[in-house]
Amino acid sequence: MRKVWVITAALIVALMGATALILFVPNSLGKAIITEAKATGYIDYTPEEAIALAYERCSTCHTEQKMLKYCSRCGPPFIVVVHFMKKYTEITNAQNKGLDLKQFSDAEVVAIAQAWNALIGNWESDWPEKDLRKLLDKDKALTNLLATPAAQRPIEAALKDKHASGSYRRYGLGLDDKE
């Protein structure tokens, strides 16, 4: 019986501690903790946050036109592009000492790939899946996303009726069911 009380007391103290942390950490620090929790996948991105993240992080090295004008004729689907951009980030950092561009986390690329798929187009089905898997190399997070049907991807499904303004829409390529 005693043991139960000790455990209960410990739990209450822990809970109070956690509550205090949430209530009293300075706002910016609190925000930083949440941002980090999302980047590491502990908290899911909302669809709107995924869009904001996609625009912000993907226009570090080039303008958003690169995404907006990208199309199924231009190259592999976004899931692969996003994977390549991780490589570019790595290479850019290696070539520019001290630049230290922030690398994309797994949760970030998974959210960003879904956002661009929804806003611009998803033409993963135009490509043999095994080729896409090969291009994704050892990227487990994106390989898992590839294996998930678009309708079951939370962010992509939620945004399926949205389009990015200024995006390349000629012939509706890559937009299949959306026009």
Ligand code: HEC
């Ligand atoms: C580290 C810098 C960097 C970041 C960050 C970056 N890119 Fe790129 N991106 C490049 C480079 C370098 C190229 C290739 C040269 C070019 O086309 O300008 C490129 C090209 C592209 C292209 C054109 C590919 C083609 O075949 O025409 C697309 C689309 C693209 N990026 C999308 C993205 C997306 C989506 C993100 C966010 C996940 C992103 N980029 C983030 C550096 C970056």
